[in-house]
Amino acid sequence: MIWDCHIHIQPWAMLAEDVRPMIEDAAHAGVREILESPESVLRFLDENGVERACCINYVSPDVMGFTREVNDWVARFTRGHRDRLIATGSVNPRHEKDVRGEINRVLDLGVGLIKIHPPHQLFAPNAYRADLPQLAEVYRECQERGVPVMIHTGTSIFPRARNVYADPMPADDVAIDFPRLKIILAHVGRPLYGETAMFLARRHRNVFLDLSGIPPKALLRYVPRLADLGDKALWGTDWPSPGVVSIRKNIADFRSLSLGAEIEQKILWDNAVRVFSRAPV
Numbered sequence: 001m002i003w004d005c006h007i008h009i010q011p012w013a014m015l016a017e018d019v020r021p022m023i024e025d026a027a028h029a030g031v032r033e034i035l036e037s038p039e040s041v042l043r044f045l046d047e048n049g050v051e052r053a054c055c056i057n058y059v060s061p062d063v064m065g066f067t068r069e070v071n072d073w074v075a076r077f078t079r080g081h082r083d084r085l086i087a088t089g090s091v092n093p094r095h096e097k098d099v100r101g102e103i104n105r106v107l108d109l110g111v112g113l114i115k116i117h118p119p120h121q122l123f124a125p126n127a128y129r130a131d132l133p134q135l136a137e138v139y140r141e142c143q144e145r146g147v148p149v150m151i152h153t154g155t156s157i158f159p160r161a162r163n164v165y166a167d168p169m170p171a172d173d174v175a176i177d178f179p180r181l182k183i184i185l186a187h188v189g190r191p192l193y194g195e196t197a198m199f200l201a202r203r204h205r206n207v208f209l210d211l212s213g214i215p216p217k218a219l220l221r222y223v224p225r226l227a228d229l230g231d232k233a234l235w236g237t238d239w240p241s242p243g244v245v246s247i248r249k250n251i252a253d254f255r256s257l258s259l260g261a262e263i264e265q266k267i268l269w270d271n272a273v274r275v276f277s278r279a280p281v
């Protein structure tokens with residue numbers, strides 16, 4: 001069974017106009033139709049051999065165009081399908097007066113994963129130690145409820161993205177200050193910060209790695225110690241981001257690395273079951 005922890009199932013109409021063509025290119029011709037209904041998404045997952053998927057959404061009015069409405073959208077979209085679709089939402093403290101109220105509202109909607117995207121939300125993951133103290137409310141509430149937080153790490157090529165926030169190291173503070181919070185570092189810091197992301201996953205019991213966005217054939221070049229991190233890595237594709245074309249082919253390419261049946265099983269399914277179980281780390 002395959003659990004893809006990183007697929008962008010998002011409201012197309014809300015995407016900023018200069019971002020849309022970067023996603024709807026020749027390689028992603030049917031993306032708009034797939035995102036139209038949960039039924040078409042489930043059909044698409046079936047075609048690709050994926051059982052469960054985290055439907056990534058986050059509040060990024062500055063870069064991607066998404067407002068807090070994405071939380072309501074993804075909660076509605078996944079309702080009745082939560083056995084397969086994990087609603088992923090976010091609270092952006094730069095655009096939210098009552099962060100505690102909003103994170104509680106979002107989690108009450110049934111959102112099962114919270115995304116932080118520093119280059120698209122324009123704050124560092126540890127900004128609660130500086131000018132965004134309310135950010136701590138997001139981590140605190142997720143820790144209490146056993147909901148994992150995914151932090152994007154690595155650079156972004158979208159217009160207006162601020163890559164000064166691409167470095168995973170500030171997540172070291174989060175792992176220390178919220179020791180029972182399950183933290184997933186998306187993209188293992190690709191392409192510039194792989195060493196840092198791997199260091200954090202080795203150092204902290206509560207830090208995991210999402211392998212999405214890395215071409216699977218190049219995975220061992222980006223994550224050379226993947227075999228040692230077999231209990232810490234989660235499978236993901238980042239479809240339909242630029243360059244991520246076929247979910248099915250990515251899975252086949254991953255299997256062709258011949259890591260062994262046991263570690264493949266952990267990465268493709270078992271580790272995600274553990275991380276999303278709501279049980280403490």
Ligand SMILES: [Zn+2]
Pocket residue numbers: 006008056238241
């Ligand atoms: Zn992504």
